[in-house]
Amino acid sequence: MKNTTNPGGHARRGNASDQRPHCVHHVHLPMNLLRQLGSAAAITAVLLTAGNANALDVQRARELATQNACLGCHSVTSRMVGPSYQEVGEKYKGMDPVKLAARIKSGGSGHWGALEMPPQTALSDADARLLAEWVLAGSPEK
Ligand code: HEC
Structure with a gap:
């Protein structure tokens, strides 16, 4: 069962079990960073918008x-x-x-x-x- 649920063929390369956590790690780190950057950007946007609330277009x-x-x-x-x-x-x-x-x-x-x-x-x-x-x-x- 486990063999068939492994994504096609990858397990046969032998390193799949090493790479998987590795990959997951790589995916999670940028996502956390992105989330932080995202909220920083959102806060910046809010501040800019607030600062320019009366700005003339x-x-x-x-x-x-x-x-x-x-x-x-x-x-x-x-x-x-x-x-x-x-x-x-x-x-x-x-x-x-x-x-x-x-x-x-x-x-x-x-x-x-x-x-x-x-x-x-x-x-x-x-x-x-x-x-x-x-x-x-x-x-x-x-
Ligand atoms: C056909 C010519 C014409 C067009 C088109 C025109 N205006 Fe005028 N506008 C005038 C004239 C003439 C006056 C001076 C009126 C007066 O002496 O009370 C004037 C006056 C004004 C004033 C001063 C108003 C006041 O009470 O002293 C503003 C502001 C103004 N126009 C803005 C605009 C804007 C904005 C537009 C476009 C949406 C526009 N005008 C289109 C001819 C024009």
Whole structure:
């Protein structure tokens, strides 16, 4: 019975009984290490996430600004149809992003000149808020 349960042929090489515990040992050691590394990585990830809980997803904000044609009327540094995002960020420094997000969604005129910004009806509240946060942070590139 025991011969037939041995994995095919290995027993015939004679060293199988030596190798088996050897192998098991080798498998267990890295697994323990991996487990430790895994939890260390998990803890690091949690710490990083906690540290960056309020971090701005700049890349996403820039994508949104491109996708929603914001950059067709605005540039970060210079006035085009609309004010530059840097001057908006300076003027409204400290403003609640929710408030600026509402203004992005509704559009309007009179804050910067006679030109009107059309309402951004396709923009979700969350996306508008991210854009507002990005502008208020000075429209960083990364
Ligand atoms: C068709 C041109 C146009 C597009 C597209 C456009 N804007 Fe504007 N935006 C303007 C103009 C013009 C103003 C100035 C309005 C004013 O004077 O009150 C403005 C103003 C703003 C302001 C300042 C608002 C305020 O109350 O002072 C922000 C922030 C802003 N835009 C962000 C955006 C974002 C984000 C997008 C894309 C989702 C966008 N804009 C798309 C033309 C545009």
